[in-house]
Amino acid sequence: MKLFLRTVAAAALLVGGPAAAQTYPEKPIRLIVPFNQGGLTSNSARVMVKAIEDNDLLPVPIIVSYIPGAAGTIGARQVKDSEPDGHSALIWHVAANGAQAMGNVDFGPDDFKLVAGTDRQCYMLVVREESEYQTLPELLEAAKANPDTIISADNLGGANHIASVLAEDSLPGARFRHVQFGGTAKTYPALLGGHAEVNATSTSSLSSTSTNGLRVLGYMGPERHPDYPDVPTFHELGYDTEFCMYSWWFMPKDTPEDRVATFRDAMVKAMETDYLREQSVVHGVEHVILTGDELKSAMETEKAKISAIGARLRGE
Template structure:
């Protein structure tokens, strides 16, 4: 089976919340702020999700690693709610002087495309991408499929028979399965849960046939032999799972994943962005940062401000197309 259509996008949890976001505070002083002595005080890093998760871990590891390359400390502040919308909105509306940054996740791309907020992808200026993780097709260890080819063949012959759990309607893990439907000519039953962890629990309990979450979210159960990973939705095999093929190896040209990075209000002077980007590049090379991501099975991928902007722009457009095809946009 050869499928030529390719998707590379990012999606995340969608909630029915419409929050208006202005393009930046009127007192931001974006054009008047001098970078000659930046920074002179602590920088606040907004994390739009609760402590303890992968996003929070990346943010805190980043803040810690920046100590050796940034003259002032970075304080992590969790601002939760609205699938990330509350934290993103605060970051967008902050004074554009480099002293309030935001840990951007894929939710920043999904919320506008779902019609849930008023802000758009250009309301935060990118600093650096820090992380990326692919979606993976994971099933029970005693499932009847030993290869992704067998899994997809069964799905093609039996539309909607295979129940795939996700982290909520419109989430990255929902739409990664929807993308697989689109490129492989299958039809699944999509079962939403309040996060990836409950979906994985449902799979362990025999209430699902599969999940399309990240390797990090199933790694413990893979290691214990309770689950097996049939394929990874990325361009190359992962070092930790070298025996797990990519979908592309099976002729399904699909790469889907999530990412995390740093952004600042859009009117922030480029000179300040350059300082943050340069320090960020050095920070992600710190052993402490590498070890935290490795321990949590999170992928480390660095891109500078321009590279990160390209990732967001490309994923945003492809995501918009898939949302329309999936007919799940909020009315």
């Protein structure tokens, strides 16, 4: 049906000829999601785009392209190198700092224009239901007693790797064996098939897949998550660990400030819609948009935290 409508639109354009206006935005904006569909980032992108389009906040459509791979660096590099005319944008998350901190790529958030930060959410640690580890302390003590034996399914350099490292750090001496599996589409089967024991995952990934058979051991947010009232936080269990992240929205570094502002304003307005408020609840993320100084300081905090982990991991 959509195809049909577009055909009609194309036919209409054929008759009417191209529009004459040459102001920003003059053509569709390409938003690159450097991950697979189904995770936090793709959900954030999808609902934001829908809100902007449904409310006509921008005169042009936003085309979402998924370019997954290597903790998002493939898609991100493409945006970094594209024309800084405001027609390409990127949504990324903590991996923007992670990939650079781990030495996987030689670029990071500083090589982009930061537009906004949205959708704060925190990670949690899961095992499969048949696992012998009933509670977080049991798991961490076991990882301390036999370091480097319990397999953690990670996307090396990605958010779940960082979260998993932070989780093991909460008990000094505990060490998982970090094995590359990839994103949620790969780590959940690895857990269910018994090829890995533990995985750090975001609340939205867990609630957006119909996969069951996983047990949540601990939540890495400041307080319990409303959707998982029975899951204790790391704080409650006596570990001083927290890992939450934002969706960062970027544009190429040399994009003119007024164009960035146009896009940002559309996002801020979209954020005020009821639709986005509802969707935040559905996806288990915090309904928030950071701009200005708030945005800068949040980014700086995250960068400091991640580069510390990166330095330690690289030193290993």
